[in-house]
Amino acid sequence: MSKTQKLQFVHTPHPSPLPADQRAELLKNPGFGRVFTDHMVTIRYHESKGWHDARVEPRAPIPMDPAAAVLHYAQEVFEGLKAYRTADGGATLFRPIENARRFQKSAERLAMPSLPEELFIESCDKLVSIDRAWIPDGDGSLYLRPFMFANEVFLGVKPSSDYLYLVIASSVGAYFKGDSPAVSVWVSDDYTRAAPGGTGAAKCGGNYAASLLAQAEATQHKCDQVVFLDAVERKWIEELGGMNVFFVFDDGSMVTPPLGGTILPGITRNSLLTLARDKGITVREERYSIQQWKADAASGKLREAFACGTAAVLTPIGTVRSKDGEFRIGNGSPGQRTEELKAALVGIQRGKAADPHKWIHRVF
Numbered sequence: 007m008s009k010t011q012k013l014q015f016v017h018t019p020h021p022s023p024l025p026a027d028q029r030a031e032l033l034k035n036p037g038f039g040r041v042f043t044d045h046m047v048t049i050r051y052h053e054s055k056g057w058h059d060a061r062v063e064p065r066a067p068i069p070m071d072p073a074a075a076v077l078h079y080a081q082e083v084f085e086g087l088k089a090y091r092t093a094d095g096g097a098t099l100f101r102p103i104e105n106a107r108r109f110q111k112s113a114e115r116l117a118m119p120s121l122p123e124e125l126f127i128e129s130c131d132k133l134v135s136i137d138r139a140w141i142p143d144g145d146g147s148l149y150l151r152p153f154m155f156a157n158e159v160f161l162g163v164k165p166s167s168d169y170l171y172l173v174i175a176s177s178v179g180a181y182f183k184g185d186s187p188a189v190s191v192w193v194s195d196d197y198t199r200a201a202p203g204g205t206g207a208a209k210c211g212g213n214y215a216a217s218l219l220a221q222a223e224a225t226q227h228k229c230d231q232v233v234f235l236d237a238v239e240r241k242w243i244e245e246l247g248g249m250n251v252f253f254v255f256d257d258g259s260m261v262t263p264p265l266g267g268t269i270l271p272g273i274t275r276n277s278l279l280t281l282a283r284d285k286g287i288t289v290r291e292e293r294y295s296i297q298q299w300k301a302d303a304a305s306g307k308l309r310e311a312f313a314c315g316t317a318a319v320l321t322p323i324g325t326v327r328s329k330d331g332e333f334r335i336g337n338g339s340p341g342q343r344t345e346e347l348k349a350a351l352v353g354i355q356r357g358k359a360a361d362p363h364k365w366i367h368r369v370f
């Protein structure tokens with residue numbers, strides 16, 4: 007795609023979209039990631055043509071050759087962001103430019119082509135606009151999943167010459183099942199998520215594939231999520247399988263592990279750093295060890311811990327379990343700081359609070 011020639015999307019409306027009453031039934035209790043909208047975006051890339059053939063089409067299976075490179079070597083990256091319904095019947099996205107930029111960085115790490123930021127945002131806007139009836143009311147939202155994969159039919163190991171970029175959308179309610187106010191986390195001893203020089207900072211499917219066994223171990227130990235330690239010293243807390251983590255201390259200060267290539271640079275994490283500093287809260291991006299976490303939880307120095315990400319927003323951590331036993335944080339109910347920051351973030355995302363940092367992007 008040349009800079010002067012804008013890629014035009016060809017829109018093919020769904021010939022038989024789901025009837026309104028059936029859609030309303032699905033939206034009553036959508037859960038997470040199972041209810042999909044009527045349409046999807048596709049844009050193709052070939053090394054000789056660049057980005058081309060942009061479409062919004064009825065959502066459907068994608069024909070694939072069994073030798074498509076992604077199926078063998080996992081050259082794939084993705085994003086996740088939410089569209090919210092506004093009080094006046096419109097729709098907004100939260101900091102989509104940050105998702106667009108991170109998508110480019112993830113692609114770069116996986117030796118994939120860079121999708122222009124405008125095209126990323128336009129693709130999201132188009133899908134939200136066309137499938138607007140699927141944005142749930144109340145606490146729900148429309149979760150957008152832009153992704154791109156290697157589509158060259160070739161079993162040699164090299165960056166693919168062909169890629170397919172898609173955006174699909176899923177109506178979502180609350181992320182965690184069950185009504186426990188705080189989650190339990192399992193400290194993985196045997197497995198790590200990311201090593202220095204690896205792909206930990208890229209949002210790629212392979213990172214998730216590598217985390218599933220540890221997540222299964224967490225489930226076996228009756229924990230909701232796994233918390234990963236660093237791959238070198240096996241002592242520093244990095245993040246959960248798909249969420250960043252924050253700690254709140256008795257003096258009011260907070261700590262979150264520093265970015266350094268092995269942690270996914272969450273947009274929620276970044277937004278919370280800004281919101282906390284706006285409130286005059288001291289937040290250090292500093293390494294924090296599992297031993298210190300345990301000691302501080304025992305002494306009362308640590309007051310709260312929470313995980314954060316787009317899908318689950320802010321989720322308090324109530325119990326930390328490992329091979330050496332378990333410890334609790336607070337009294338198992340969400341802490342005051344966790345609630346305060348969640349309210350501040352959700353207030354902006356939902357258009358109920360002022361937006362001093364211009365984070366809200368209006369779709370329509």
Ligand SMILES: *Cc1c(COP(=O)(O)O)cnc(C)c1O
Binds near residue numbers: 245314
């Ligand atoms: C997506 C993701 C996060 C959270 O990022 P947000 O931009 O806040 O949604 C955290 N950790 C991992 C591993 C992720 O993939």
